[in-house]
Amino acid sequence: MDRNLSRLRLPIFALLIMITITAAHAVEPLPENIQLTTRFTEGGSVFLVVQNLTLAPVSLRLQKSELGSIPFAAIALSLGAGEERAIDLSRFDFGGNKQSLGVEAVILDRLGNPQPGPNAQLFQAILSDGSYHYGANFDDAFLSSRQEVRGDSQNGQIDLGGGYIDQSPIVKFAFPSHDTPAGSTIQPFNYPDPLEMANMPLGQLPDLNGGKAGRGGKCDASKNHHDDGEEKDHERRSDDAPCASKTKNDHDEQDSDRHQAGAHANVLTTQVANFAALPPGDPLIKGKLSLKYNDATFHPAWGWVAVAWQQFFGIWIQSGWSYIDGAGNWQINFFQLPGVNNVYIEYRAANRFVQLQDAGGNIYAWGDSWPISGAVIDVGSRFADLSANGDLPNVDKLYAGATNVWVKFYNNGMNALRDKPIQVTFPNALSSGHCIQSTDTNGNPVTPYAWSCSETANGKIWVIPQHGFSFVVQHEIGHSINSYYWGGSMPAGAGGAHSFSQCYNNGLAVSEGFANFLAYWVQFDRTAIDPKATYANRSFESPTNACAGPMNETWVAATFWDMYDYWNDGSNVNTRFDSLYFINQASPVAVYLGNKKNGMPDYLGVINASQNSYWQGEFTKLFRLNTMIP
Numbered sequence: 001m002d003r004n005l006s007r008l009r010l011p012i013f014a015l016l017i018m019i020t021i022t023a024a025h026a027v028e029p030l031p032e033n034i035q036l037t038t039r040f041t042e043g044g045s046v047f048l049v050v051q052n053l054t055l056a057p058v059s060l061r062l063q064k065s066e067l068g069s070i071p072f073a074a075i076a077l078s079l080g081a082g083e084e085r086a087i088d089l090s091r092f093d094f095g096g097n098k099q100s101l102g103v104e105a106v107i108l109d110r111l112g113n114p115q116p117g118p119n120a121q122l123f124q125a126i127l128s129d130g131s132y133h134y135g136a137n138f139d140d141a142f143l144s145s146r147q148e149v150r151g152d153s154q155n156g157q158i159d160l161g162g163g164y165i166d167q168s169p170i171v172k173f174a175f176p177s178h179d180t181p182a183g184s185t186i187q188p189f190n191y192p193d194p195l196e197m198a199n200m201p202l203g204q205l206p207d208l209n210g211g212k213a214g215r216g217g218k219c220d221a222s223k224n225h226h227d228d229g230e231e232k233d234h235e236r237r238s239d240d241a242p243c244a245s246k247t248k249n250d251h252d253e254q255d256s257d258r259h260q261a262g263a264h265a266n267v268l269t270t271q272v273a274n275f276a277a278l279p280p281g282d283p284l285i286k287g288k289l290s291l292k293y294n295d296a297t298f299h300p301a302w303g304w305v306a307v308a309w310q311q312f313f314g315i316w317i318q319s320g321w322s323y324i325d326g327a328g329n330w331q332i333n334f335f336q337l338p339g340v341n342n343v344y345i346e347y348r349a350a351n352r353f354v355q356l357q358d359a360g361g362n363i364y365a366w367g368d369s370w371p372i373s374g375a376v377i378d379v380g381s382r383f384a385d386l387s388a389n390g391d392l393p394n395v396d397k398l399y400a401g402a403t404n405v406w407v408k409f410y411n412n413g414m415n416a417l418r419d420k421p422i423q424v425t426f427p428n429a430l431s432s433g434h435c436i437q438s439t440d441t442n443g444n445p446v447t448p449y450a451w452s453c454s455e456t457a458n459g460k461i462w463v464i465p466q467h468g469f470s471f472v473v474q475h476e477i478g479h480s481i482n483s484y485y486w487g488g489s490m491p492a493g494a495g496g497a498h499s500f501s502q503c504y505n506n507g508l509a510v511s512e513g514f515a516n517f518l519a520y521w522v523q524f525d526r527t528a529i530d531p532k533a534t535y536a537n538r539s540f541e542s543p544t545n546a547c548a549g550p551m552n553e554t555w556v557a558a559t560f561w562d563m564y565d566y567w568n569d570g571s572n573v574n575t576r577f578d579s580l581y582f583i584n585q586a587s588p589v590a591v592y593l594g595n596k597k598n599g600m601p602d603y604l605g606v607i608n609a610s611q612n613s614y615w616q617g618e619f620t621k622l623f624r625l626n627t628m629i630p
């Protein structure tokens, strides 16, 4: 805490900004107040310091999180209220060079089962020669390995799709890309062409109330057992007609088939980008870019932008660009400038939907210079190292998590785009002045700390190093899309520190519950049985450990989930029951984005306005099951 205070030397204007935006950003749910920090000794040892800041004793399991590279065998311990313990980590194998420690603290109940909800998280970069370890902040450990691209640049002119012109100059700092090891496999993504996706009109939602097919359209439940193609046709015809869902114990062979098919239900077929036809005579440069994840697998850099630059009399001139397709391929046809012998290829973690950037606004980029020789220059298969001890850990989860939102929206006839790409700044820190929290989840004042949030006015997102999870960025993107559809506003009462388990007010609960649901909607097929996303670590099928009612975000998310999921559940088939799902997967999202209300109970009226009396009754039971109405 003292450490934070001493670093909080912000200019007055930044403090003023912090105060004025306090209510205008939607933040990530907080875990229980267990604090994880590291302490490095002069002798080169490293300790993990665990502090119980809750008001009761806790049983904890400390375990490796997905964010780190250091193997960390689970440790069990109990701490009294306010108690602190320092654990010597020298028993673990740190390896050499740049490592990262990712630890989470799981709170166990009396039976030794994990308590639902997010765990306290730690991410710490460690520089080590194997025996002497010292801590480094994220920027020093990782961002300092970028190389400076010297020389001025003209502004770019890239139509990223739908007429949006990106004017970014050359990115000033870039990591070098690496040759993909021989024999490594890069599984293609069957994702659409980003240019086609960007052509969808801004603000497009399915027409939920137009057309007779949407009103009380008959649902033929037998259709659910057919293959994807037939189901898709069925969905298009039926708009927002609900469909009877199935009980889990009716789980027959046909259901099993559908489980497997469901995994592919949101996939279109295009994987080749719209490469321009080649004018004769100019050179062509091409290659493949993949991303190395923390598990040492390689994945196409789908939706990244490859840009060619030539330095002409000291000025970088943009010489062409290409989206990277679902197989990792890119190709750029360019005009060789007189006297120029090299072309610089820059790969940007950015597209029409989202851009990943550092605290200085520099887009994350990888780049290499290539000699121009012959008509076709093939740079081969390259990769950006996003593994935990590579160039930029966990940006893979943020990038893929974000773009999966765009793809799921597009595949369901909705547009996730704002007027400009959503800027995701990672890692966030106190010095940014953004997403700074100064209360705990009970509203009590605490020493200000940096957190992850989406700013309502412009949809910009900041993410702290220990939040490098897909769920976090998808939750925040949910807020950014929400504020865009609602003209830059959020429901009354939204914003501020909050947790999954507590009750606040209807406005906070509906905006956070929607953001929670959105991440699950993107990550899971509707046939998933009681799924839990990493970080959220929460069930939305039948919530436990959450205050009931429309002032709680977990129960709001559960209400959305029941309108999407395939399974029946509930305690009383006549009064509290989920018997249905919207045939159109877009409906539970579009109903919310298309109708600004101040609480989840209001959406029952919105939905029922276009349903017949039978379905009105079923939706009423679904809202009652999830404690939205008495």
Ligand SMILES: [Zn+2]
Residues within 6 Å of the ligand: 026, 027, 028, 029, 475, 476, 479, 511, 512, 515
């Ligand atoms: Zn939120």
